[in-house]
Amino acid sequence: MPDYEVSITCKDLADKDLFSKSDPVLILLENVPNSKRFIEVGKTELIKDCLNPQFSRKFRLSAAQDQNPKLRVAVVDIDNFEDVEKIADQEFIGRADFHLSDLVTSPVFTASLGRDCGLVTLKTSPYDARLDGLVSMEIGSGSDPDGLLKGGSNFLEIHRADHAATLADVGRVCSSAYSLAHRTDQLQGADFRLADLSLFSLCRGDPHRLLRLECWRRGSRGSHRLLASGHTSLEELRQLAEAGGDGIELADQRGRTLRLTVRAVSVSPYKG
Template sequence: DDGDLRKPNPLLEFVPVSEQLDRTERIKNCQDPEFSKKLLVDYYFEKVQKLRFGVYDIDNKSAELSDDDFLGGMECTLGQIVSSSVFTRPLELKEGKPAGKGTITITAEEIKDTRVVNLEIQARNLDKKDFLGKSDPFLELYKQSDAGMWQLVYRSEVIKNNLSPCWRRFSVPLQTFCGGDLNKPIKVQCSDHDSDGSHDLIGVFETNLAQLQKAVDGCPVEFECIHPEKKQKKKSYKNSGIISIKSCKVGRLLFVVYLSLMAGIEPWSTTSSGNKTELVKYYRISPSHFFLLPFFPRDKLFPAFGFGAQVPPSWQVSHEFALNFNPDNPYCQGIQGIVDAYRQILPQIRLYGPTNFSPIINHVARFAAHSAQQRTASQYFVLLIITDGEITDLDQTRQAIVNASKLPMSIIIVGVGEADFKAMEFLDGDNGVLKSLTGEPAARDIVQFVPFRQFRNAPREALSQVVLAEVPKQLVSYYKLQGWPPVKLPEIKKM
């Protein structure tokens, strides 16, 4: 609100940094708009996709936004949005300059199921709301969130001066409509459209997809449209009209994958001579080292382990100790939790060589083996190893990788520092199939090695893209190895 006595006519613009992606509908005379248009964006696992959102007050029919008032905007990445169930930021006129009290809230859902709900809806005998006419009815469909809040999933067109309207056939992604849950509450609200934005409620009812699906061509399902205040005040009140679901059909398909991240960190380098250990160097780890993980939610729980140290109280050398010193619950809260745990354990341990990878690989492989025993393609593990040392158990690591190549897991190794990483490149398998010491070949390539030093002066998203580039094809190769089709969600059947 910039002091103008009238209400704005907001429109939301979705803009990648390089080009305009899409626009919402314009909502007239409204300071708290809820846009119904959904933006579908392809999410690239290995890339950082920057987005800019702009809100404009539209006062003319020109397609050029330069002719309209800019109310504020916000920049973020697609990864930030998909990592949050609800993403809210203040609107800014420009970076660092708030637009006032305005905020923008974005909710995002992964389309795990590409089926759509196709609906045809009509009404009859709706209440008359206009003094000099009938009503200008439109529909709004809401789903109930897990927190009990109503979220707008669709808004129909307005049909002028008609008490028995028939709205256009429309489609809503099943995921958006009800999250795939046939019994999730759906609220259907019918209102009379007013140009000043003060729409009058005609009536409302609640249902679910299971009930809606009973509607087929020639056999509609009907609901009474109820105005709560009228029902409460008038004993003779029946309804404010009938909403008829002419047809409700659900299209079919497709497929979902779950990734679990586990981290192993060796943030030091040592050389050993007998019982004497000389600390050569260690690097400081920070959240920026994890910028290469845009796919994984930053507030999720991740199991994290350290290796290459003597750990209290026994002071035995360990290559798979929980970074939070809690072996029964090695999970850290998000990326920052991993960094905090790392910093806290440094003063409490004795840095000690050598650099062994096989224990941590075998540790994660046990989780993957348990998942594989379920005989479903529902979970895939990604082990991220951050190290600045040369590998000293190469033969054991080769065998561990060959064994793990039969399991639902991938291994990403990021080498930090100036050490000789030729052994890591050998494990990568890009120059030939990796074999164990006995000659057993890996069932598939599951290792990706990236030297951090090559990306010191490169954009951070370049590191992300290279690190994650092979994970999708490695995942697909595992499912092909098992002869499993993609995961299909249960068939939605009529009740």
């Protein structure tokens, strides 16, 4: 059985916090053969104040040809922010059990986390290590003539088209046909931050695959607001880095624009 990459989102999670929304982390576990015990495969990042989280962290799964491991996802609400790793001390939201074959036969697999606990959706695709590598990106705020970034905490999301679309296909790709590849911390002034991303997770190893950039204003209780969006590709970001370009232009629904500095400063093994 080949290796697979899994992206996970949740919807309508139970709200475990009295004065805010749940702060979910999802844990993926695998059953130990011939036992009732599960071991942790990995966990997602923490997303604060969110009942419909899109997790950017991916999971890689593999199994021997004659195996079909039982898997479990468990979602917890983080109450102790000082020690997120102590999952047993956090508040349980819900869980779902399934097998790897369920994900393979249904590439978009949705399951209930329990009564009134919400839903979990797993997008699964074959993973090819030959198409993987490391992308180092320089991310920061650039020119903002209309002041869209002023007066708040902002962050950037990079979404990858699920299918082999390019910049020429922008108008033909619906918003649901993307998967979150990366989410930054707060964009602050002109401070640049380097982000090391998986080449496969970012664009399936295809430098021309369509990427959607979304700049968000962080709101209290998870009420984030989309400030501006735009489209690009890894190839365009690489060319910007080589030419010293001044960033990618994003626009809001009223036509106001801003430029974000998003450059692929090094890409391996992609050589152009």
